[in-house]
Amino acid sequence: MKTNRDRILEECLRVFLSMNYERASISRLSEACGLSRMGIHHYYPDKLSIFRAVADRYIFEAQAPESKFDTAEGSLADFIDRYLEGIRRTMAQLVVRCDTGEERGGEPVAPNLRYFHLLIQTRLYYPGAEEKFRRLxxxxxxxxxxxxxxxxxxxxxxxxxxxRRTADAFHQIHFGLSFEEGFFKGLDLEALRGQYHYLYELIRRRET
Incomplete structure (x- = not known):
């Protein structure tokens, strides 16, 4: 069941997706939540606290591997499939929340571009963001x-x-493809699947 904090974070997420941190005033955030300035301060003391709570939930918690993937037990082939399913599930949840319905130049702004914007804002304005991203x-x-x-x-x-190099390759394929396609329509999960299975075929043991 959603709490008032859940609703506040969802509405404030949409604001931070749509504008830079500097422009997202407390007045704008409270208006989006249907609250007075005093009302929103009942939950969060200032704008930075709201922004940090939004980033924690929709970036650092949503992208945490334990939120998306099972353990590494079983075969590598099985783990690849579970990893891809975790990405698919997370993407589906975030696309719904990041689709603000806004347009630029008569064209809708893709949800992945909004999320990319939020990532950059977090790196710039969230204290200690570099270390949190590194740990993630x-x-x-x-x-x-x-x-x-x-x-x-x-x-x-x-x-x-x-x-170690093989593990790094699997890891970097995902994030490299995510970055490249983040400028367009967002990560193509089938393209990622193809890259993973190609790499797997290169390294798997052949029956003699």
């Missing part, structure tokens, strides 16, 4: 490393496979 990426990279190490120990991968 490190946790995802560690999950891949665990999955690849398990696959190597089980004999799923070809002998001589460089475990």
């Amino acid at each position: 990426l490190d946790r995802t990279r560690a999950l891949w490393l665990d999955a690849v190490e398990r696959a190597a120990r089980s004999g799923e991968l070809a002998e001589g496979c460089d475990v």
Whole structure:
């Protein structure tokens, strides 16, 4: 069940998706929530507190690997499929929230561009954002490393496979493709699936 804080964060998310942090005044945020300035201050003392709560929920919590993916147990092939499903589920949830319905030049602004904007604003205005982003990426990279190490120990991968570089490659394919396609229509999950399965075929052990 949604609480008042949930509703406030959803409405404030839409504001921060639509405009820069500097322009998103407390008056604008409280108006979006249907509250007075005093009403919104009952929940959050200032604009930065609201912004941090929005970024925590829709970036750092939503993108946390434990929110999207199972453990690295099982085969690497199975983990790839679970990883892709976690991305699909997260994308579906975020697209709904990031679709503000706004247009620029007569064209709708894609939700992924709004989210990309929020990421940049977070990096600029969220105190300690660099370290939080670094920890987030490190946790995802560690999950891949665990999955690849398990696959190597089980004999799923070809002998001589460089475990760490392979884990880094899986990790970087996702974030590299996300960045590249973030300027257009957003991540193409089937393209990512194709890249992952191509890499997997290169490293898997062949039956003799």
